[in-house]
Amino acid sequence: xxxxxxxxxxxxxxxxxxxxxxxxxxxxxxxxxxxxxxxxxxxxxxxxxxxxxxxxxxxxxxxxxxxxxxxxxxxxxxxxxxxxxxxxxxxxxxxxxxxxxxxxxxxxxxxxxx
Amino acid sequence: xxxxxxxxxxxxxxxxxxxxxxxxxxxxxxxxxxxxxxxxxxxxxxxxxxxxxxxxxxxxxxxxxxxxxxxxxxxxxxxxxxxxxxxxxxxxxxxxxxxxxxxxxxxxxxxxxxx
Numbered sequence: 592x593x594x595x596x597x598x599x600x601x602x603x604x605x606x607x608x609x610x611x612x613x614x615x616x617x618x619x620x621x622x623x624x625x626x627x628x629x630x631x632x633x634x635x636x637x638x639x640x641x642x643x644x645x646x647x648x649x650x651x652x653x654x655x656x657x658x659x660x661x662x663x664x665x666x667x668x669x670x671x672x673x674x675x676x677x678x679x680x681x682x683x684x685x686x687x688x689x690x691x692x693x694x695x696x697x698x699x700x701x702x703x704x705x
Numbered sequence: 706x707x708x709x710x711x712x713x714x715x716x717x718x719x720x721x722x723x724x725x726x727x728x729x730x731x732x733x734x735x736x737x738x739x740x741x742x743x744x745x746x747x748x749x750x751x752x753x754x755x756x757x758x759x760x761x762x763x764x765x766x767x768x769x770x771x772x773x774x775x776x777x778x779x780x781x782x783x784x785x786x787x788x789x790x791x792x793x794x795x796x797x798x799x800x801x802x803x804x805x806x807x808x809x810x811x812x813x814x815x816x817x818x819x820x
Binding site for chain 1 (some may be wrong): 708709749807810811812814
């Protein structure tokens with residue numbers, strides 16, 4: 592079945608460091624890919640998404656490119672801030688799944704120190 | 706505008722007790738999803754509604770779990786005879802239309818602890 596694998600956390604970075612969180616997926620069809628973020632004490636919210644191969648999603652300085660050949664959707668940010676500390680979830684939604692249910696990775700906790 | 710709301714935010718139940726968790730989706734949203742999130746894990750799909758029709762319940766872990774959305778808006782997830790392994794955060798999400806590329810908007814979750 593469909594699945595998502597993320598790099599394990601926690602990831603600890605200093606402010607202004609470069610961030611990469613790896614995400615790879617397995618899907619039978621042509622999925623849409625998402626990054627959701629959960630800030631401390633808040634609910635899940637969409638960070639960015641890409642719906643077809645080679646699309647790049649971007650938001651708040653974060654970006655991720657849908658790579659069909661490597662089945663990956665790695666999240667990157669050039670210069671992280673303390674306020675980026677959160678748990679990041681990679682997810683997919685397969686066209687074959689009725690309604691578009693999301694399949695999530697296990698999450699990667701990011702801690703940014705000043 | 707108002708987002709997805711869930712109640713109660715926290716629920717402590719004794720093993721064997723029945724619980725009901727409520728979700729108020731964003732007004733006008735057609736699709737509604739329930740997910741279960743264990744501590745330190747990603748959310749896992751439970752069930753999906755399109756309006757009042759429950760089109761996918763493949764993720765419900767047992768017949769003790771039951772969900773409904775009778776008028777196509779508010780939804781209730783009911784767990785009968787709760788067990789300790791039911792302890793988790795239950796998330797509700799809605800989206801304006803159905804489809805794999807559509808953004809889902811999540812509520813804050815209900816944290817259930819079964820003692």
